[in-house]
Amino acid sequence: MKDAQMRTPMRRVRGMGAAHTGTKDFWHQRVTSVAGIPLTIALIVIAIALLGRSHAAAVQILGSPIVAIIMLLFIVNIVYHMWIGMQEIIVDYVHEDKLKLAALMGNTFFCFGIAFASAFAILKLSFGV
Amino acid sequence: MAELEAGATKGPQRPRPLSPHLQIYKMSLTFVMSGFHRVTGFVLYFGILLLAWWLIAAASGPNAYANFEWFMGSLIGRLMLLGYTWGLIHHSLGGIRHLIWDTSRGLEHAERELLALATIVGSISLTLVVWVIGYLAMGGPR
Numbered sequence: 001m002k003d004a005q006m007r008t009p010m011r012r013v014r015g016m017g018a019a020h021t022g023t024k025d026f027w028h029q030r031v032t033s034v035a036g037i038p039l040t041i042a043l044i045v046i047a048i049a050l051l052g053r054s055h056a057a058a059v060q061i062l063g064s065p066i067v068a069i070i071m072l073l074f075i076v077n078i079v080y081h082m083w084i085g086m087q088e089i090i091v092d093y094v095h096e097d098k099l100k101l102a103a104l105m106g107n108t109f110f111c112f113g114i115a116f117a118s119a120f121a122i123l124k125l126s127f128g129v
Numbered sequence: 130m131a132e133l134e135a136g137a138t139k140g141p142q143r144p145r146p147l148s149p150h151l152q153i154y155k156m157s158l159t160f161v162m163s164g165f166h167r168v169t170g171f172v173l174y175f176g177i178l179l180l181a182w183w184l185i186a187a188a189s190g191p192n193a194y195a196n197f198e199w200f201m202g203s204l205i206g207r208l209m210l211l212g213y214t215w216g217l218i219h220h221s222l223g224g225i226r227h228l229i230w231d232t233s234r235g236l237e238h239a240e241r242e243l244l245a246l247a248t249i250v251g252s253i254s255l256t257l258v259v260w261v262i263g264y265l266a267m268g269g270p271r
Binding site: 078 | 167170171173177178185187194195214221224227259263268
């Protein structure tokens, strides 16, 4: 008798789940949420510091190493958090296969687009090209 | 026993039980705050376009930055930024609530209610504090 026939659905599903990646997304969502707390506070402080300033002053502040590093960390961390979160919303509400795959793909495109565009802008401000 | 017997009868005419959905539950603060957490997360997802626009405008030059500042200074822009501020703070506080729950603390009835209340009261208060500091930093409302 084959081993597969002896396994119950529960046994197959246990540990890895329907996406075959187990609790990876759950855990990464926690990691990015913990990292998001200090980074969000830092973002609010930076945003307030830049209110009403001229373009030259904004470029100088956003391009300074410490601010640029915090902004890069914020963007990368939050985009990953967004990616997992939107995926969770999509699989909760979109049940039609093609639509679901299109939405999951769109989620990935949006997140990579935001991350790379924002990171490029921060690096350009820092290196002043 | 009557239900058991009825359940055993087969036939397409018998309505199957449906899983309960939103409208069947009594509204409660914890229920609404759970919804707010997902909704704020969903809206913040698109709200990050404002942050990306800000950075790209700064990197593009004075004209692009002036356009961004003009939009954010308009009534629509200010309302969007106010909503983004509240959403960001509310989702952060809601997230902290979830992290507390992940340690299996704060799950008793009274604790749940207190955490739900703290999330909404805290997010509104902190948003006001941030905006007052913001206007003070700019030297008063413009």
